[in-house]
Amino acid sequence: MTILIDQPEFGIEVEEKKVPNSGKELILDGGFVVPHANSFGHNFRDYEAESERQEGVETFYRNNHINQTYDFVKKMREEYGKLDKVEMSIWECCELLNSVVDESDPDLDEPQIEHLLQTAEAIRKDYPNEDWLHLTGLIHDLGKVLLLPRFGELPQWAVVGDTYPVGCAFEESIVHHKYFKENPDYNNPAYNTKFGVYEKGCGLDNVLMSWGHDDYMYLVAKENKTTLPSAGLFIVRYHSFYALHRSGAYKHLMNEEDEENLKWLQIFNKYDLYSKSKVRIDVEKVKPYYLSLIEKYFPAKLRW
Numbered sequence: 518m519t520i521l522i523d524q525p526e527f528g529i530e531v532e533e534k535k536v537p538n539s540g541k542e543l544i545l546d547g548g549f550v551v552p553h554a555n556s557f558g559h560n561f562r563d564y565e566a567e568s569e570r571q572e573g574v575e576t577f578y579r580n581n582h583i584n585q586t587y588d589f590v591k592k593m594r595e596e597y598g599k600l601d602k603v604e605m606s607i608w609e610c611c612e613l614l615n616s617v618v619d620e621s622d623p624d625l626d627e628p629q630i631e632h633l634l635q636t637a638e639a640i641r642k643d644y645p646n647e648d649w650l651h652l653t654g655l656i657h658d659l660g661k662v663l664l665l666p667r668f669g670e671l672p673q674w675a676v677v678g679d680t681y682p683v684g685c686a687f688e689e690s691i692v693h694h695k696y697f698k699e700n701p702d703y704n705n706p707a708y709n710t711k712f713g714v715y716e717k718g719c720g721l722d723n724v725l726m727s728w729g730h731d732d733y734m735y736l737v738a739k740e741n742k743t744t745l746p747s748a749g750l751f752i753v754r755y756h757s758f759y760a761l762h763r764s765g766a767y768k769h770l771m772n773e774e775d776e777e778n779l780k781w782l783q784i785f786n787k788y789d790l791y792s793k794s795k796v797r798i799d800v801e802k803v804k805p806y807y808l809s810l811i812e813k814y815f816p817a818k819l820r821w
């Protein structure tokens with residue numbers, strides 16, 4: 518059974534949907550969950566079913582909400598900000614995700630790269646001149662390599678799912694908000710007010726977000742000095758921040774640039790969801806185009 522997290526509205530429980538052609542996989546935030554692998558670059562399909570892969574949506578968010586504290590996020594940003602894990606290009610990373618196929622699912626024959634390319638190609642069709650947005654579609658989920666042993670093999674709750682600010686009050690529109698009561702920050706007066714450690718209009722750039730594939734990929738792109746416009750980086754960092762782009766929460770932390778970039782994120786999000794469809798992509802055919810974009814916006818090999 519595939520569980521898709523339908524993006525929640527305020528006060529409404531997460532909807533669990535059975536999707537045709539699905540297997541025993543938990544899919545969060547419109548992306549594909551990468552199964553744990555036994556080694557880096559080898560035997561990716563050779564894995565034991567991990568218990569967290571079986572867990573329900575509620576359990577997932579309970580773990581997420583209890584453990585994503587201000588201190589945890591700071592620690593993760595410090596650790597992963599070192600970028601000392603791997604050197605590889607964007608395309609190599611796509612292939613790394615691509616080599617991970619869920620064998621527990623006889624029907625899910627689409628490699629990970631198809632979600633990335635489906636998103637990118639769908640945007641390309643409608644916004645042919647915004648090549649940066651095509652590339653943003655390609656890279657937005659690459660941070661899911663955090664699930665792989667070489668990248669620390671982080672648990673699901675620290676990689677996927679909706680994201681939200683830490684260091685200030687958890688707003689009610691965040692999915693399964695009730696579980697924050699068990700988060701140590703919930704009762705910490707430094708972190709549990711509307712603004713917490715932040716100031717009005719400080720800009721989301723200055724806000725710590727719960728740790729996951731979004732913030733990791735943002736760090737990788739930024740620290741490797743990508744020439745992507747700020748809207749591209751904004752999309753990468755906040756594409757799972759549904760409390761913001763679906764529910765309009767946390768606007769008091771935004772600055773003017775964030776307001777502009779949010780418009781692009783809302784456009785992007787439609788394509789991220791749309792790409793769950795079964796449109797097949799001829800990878801070899803589109804590869805030269807994406808290689809040229811990678812060359813343009815990420816001229817050097819990246820440190821991860």
Ligand SMILES: [Fe+2]
Nearest residue numbers: 547548658789
């Ligand atoms: Fe995605």
Ligand SMILES: [Fe+2]
Nearest residue numbers: 546548657658
């Ligand atoms: Fe994602």
